Amino acid sequence: MTLSNATTNQRNCRQNTTEEERKQNLFLHCAHLVLPWLTPAELANASLTCKTLLQISKSITLSRSLDASRSFENLAIPFHNTADNIPYAYFIYTPSQIIASSCSQSLQRQFWGSSDAAESNSMRLLGLELVSRMDDTVESVSGCECENCLEVGHGNELFGCPCFSGLEDVGIVSECGPSCACGPECENRLTQRGISVRLKIVRDVQTGWGLYADQLIQQGQFICEYAGELLTTKEARGRQQIYDELASRRCISSALLVVREHLPSGKACLRMNIDATRVGNVARFINHACDGGNLSTVVVRSVGSMLPRLCFFASKDIKEGEELTFSYGEIRVRSKGLQCFCGSSSCFGILPAEHT
Numbered sequence: 100m101t102l103s104n105a106t107t108n109q110r111n112c113r114q115n116t117t118e119e120e121r122k123q124n125l126f127l128h129c130a131h132l133v134l135p136w137l138t139p140a141e142l143a144n145a146s147l148t149c150k151t152l153l154q155i156s157k158s159i160t161l162s163r164s165l166d167a168s169r170s171f172e173n174l175a176i177p178f179h180n181t182a183d184n185i186p187y188a189y190f191i192y193t194p195s196q197i198i199a200s201s202c203s204q205s206l207q208r209q210f211w212g213s214s215d216a217a218e219s220n221s222m223r224l225l226g227l228e229l230v231s232r233m234d235d236t237v238e239s240v241s242g243c244e245c246e247n248c249l250e251v252g253h254g255n256e257l258f259g260c261p262c263f264s265g266l267e268d269v270g271i272v273s274e275c276g277p278s279c280a281c282g283p284e285c286e287n288r289l290t291q292r293g294i295s296v297r298l299k300i301v302r303d304v305q306t307g308w309g310l311y312a313d314q315l316i317q318q319g320q321f322i323c324e325y326a327g328e329l330l331t332t333k334e335a336r337g338r339q340q341i342y343d344e345l346a347s348r349r350c351i352s353s354a355l356l357v358v359r360e361h362l363p364s365g366k367a368c369l370r371m372n373i374d375a376t377r378v379g380n381v382a383r384f385i386n387h388a389c390d391g392g393n394l395s396t397v398v399v400r401s402v403g404s405m406l407p408r409l410c411f412f413a414s415k416d417i418k419e420g421e422e423l424t425f426s427y428g429e430i431r432v433r434s435k436g437l438q439c440f441c442g443s444s445s446c447f448g449i450l451p452a453e454h455t
């Protein structure tokens with residue numbers, strides 16, 4: 100071989116290597132873009148194809164298990180499982196209520212689990228745009244123009260803002276909203292700033308995933324909203340039938356909540372059907388306790404917002420590591436009623452089911 104032949108071979112070889120590297124980098128880049136959109140079953144299939152995809156799938160699974168909220172909340176909410184080998188629960192995350200019909204097309208899947216923070220952030224913002232937030236449904240009512248919405252009086256009572264009415268004891272609270280001049284930092288928007296207590300999601304063999312306190316929580320502290328798809332009663336009835344059927348075969352853990360607001364006369368004046376089964380937030384993991392648990396539910400109205408929101412507050416002091424629970428409602432005898440494992444001394448033995 101002559102000297103010039105050898106040099107040409109070396110150059111071809113280097114060009115081939117660079118081309119191989121370029122293809123490999125492109126493959127990696129595409130995999131990092133596509134795999135976080137996959138469901139667990141699709142991810143498992145992809146991981147069987149080659150070592151590279153197996154590695155990426157593993158890192159996606161780890162990052163999913165570290166934050167159920169996909170950075171939508173202020174604090175990460177991790178999954179913990181020593182009961183079996185399921186690393187996380189898969190669903191589409193929304194930090195606030197959404198209208199079911201508008202999300203059915205756009206929210207079939209969600210970007211979740213990339214270890215690249217920049218990519219994750221831009222995809223999260225894209226996800227937020229896809230979510231048609233209830234904040235957009237604004238009534239034309241005039242709100243407050245206070246400089247300081249809530250002032251503390253001598254007896255520690257709050258007063259000042261006409262929007263404020265704190266009636267937690269009867270389960271209704273009114274907050275400043277989109278029609279008010281005050282901004283997001285206003286003290287009378289407690290439930291609008293997202294989750295501010297550390298929480299975790301723990302798996303139990305009998306009750307499945309459950310939401311737990313990861314710090315001491317004081318009585319009266321705001322925990323989270325019950326976010327999900329807002330359904331018409333007709334839609335809710337249809338979905339409940341399907342969920343009941345699937346739940347009796349242990350194929351699904353449904354999270355369809357019916358909220359009724361009552362007039363002092365006892366008559367129901369408002370009914371909300373919130374389904375967090377497919378699209379929801381961490382409240383979908385709150386299990387039932389026959390003794391009422393440690394959470395109370397409060398209907399929160401924000402001035403100018405058309406629809407109220409259902410929020411959870413601590414009904415007593417809650418220790419770090421304690422499970423957060425509330426009562427799903429009255430027990431009703433059903434042929435396919437699920438067994439209750441709440442463990443309280445007043446346990447009825449059967450899970451309450453909604454009259455949808």
Ligand SMILES: C[S@@+](CC[C@H](N)C(=O)[O-])C[C@H]1O[C@@H](n2cnc3c(N)ncnc32)[C@H](O)[C@@H]1O
Pocket residue numbers: 188305306307308309346351352353354355383384385386387388437438439440441450
């Ligand atoms: C809103 S989800 C709560 C999260 C659920 N544990 C999960 O794994 O996704 C409601 C479902 O959780 C289960 N569950 C909740 N409380 C329970 C209890 N006290 N005993 C047994 N199962 C319970 C039932 O399967 C119920 O349909």
